[in-house]
Amino acid sequence: MLRDEAHSSRDLFxxxxxxxxxxxxxxxxxxxxxxxxxxxxxxxxxxxGLEFDVVLLYQASAENYSSEFDRKLLYVACTRALHRLSLYHTGELSGFLKFNGKETARFDLSS
Structure with a gap:
C-alpha cells in the first residue's frame, strides 16, 4: 500500500x-x-473499506506519517490486513507505530 496517489502512478510501476x-x-x-x-x-x-490477506505498507516512516491526518491514514492502512501486516521504512519509523517509545519489530495477526 502506498500513502497517496502520486506514489501509485503507472510511471512508478x-x-x-x-x-x-x-x-x-x-x-x-x-x-x-x-x-x-x-x-x-x-x-x-x-x-x-477493503480487506487483504497480506498488507505490505511502504514508507511507514516519521517523514511520511507525522500529522494527525497521517495517523488516520496509517490506521486505515494497517487495519486492511486480515492475516499479515509488514511495514517498511527508511529513516525513523513513524511515532504512531511505536509502543512506549520503542519500535515494534513485528505484527502477527494470525490466530
Missing part, C-alpha cells in the same frame, strides 16, 4: 515490472470498479 511471468500485479486506480485476483498495489485512499 512500468508495465514490464507490473506484468511478470509468474504473478499478475494489479494497480488500483479511481477508475477501477472491481478488483482482480493476484497482487494489488493501491494507495491507502483506494484501500479504505
Amino acid at each position: 512500468p508495465e514490464e515490472i507490473v506484468q511478470t511471468k509468474y504473478t499478475k500485479v494489479n494497480l488500483v486506480t479511481a477508475d477501477d470498479i472491481t478488483l482482480n485476483k493476484g497482487v494489488t498495489i493501491a494507495s491507502v485512499y483506494m484501500a479504505k
Whole structure:
C-alpha cells in the first residue's frame, strides 16, 4: 500500500515490472470498479473499506506519517490486513507505530 496517489502512478510501476511471468500485479486506480485476483498495489485512499490477506505498507516512516491526518491514514492502512501486516521504512519509523517509545519489530495477526 502506498500513502497517496502520486506514489501509485503507472510511471512508478512500468508495465514490464507490473506484468511478470509468474504473478499478475494489479494497480488500483479511481477508475477501477472491481478488483482482480493476484497482487494489488493501491494507495491507502483506494484501500479504505477493503480487506487483504497480506498488507505490505511502504514508507511507514516519521517523514511520511507525522500529522494527525497521517495517523488516520496509517490506521486505515494497517487495519486492511486480515492475516499479515509488514511495514517498511527508511529513516525513523513513524511515532504512531511505536509502543512506549520503542519500535515494534513485528505484527502477527494470525490466530
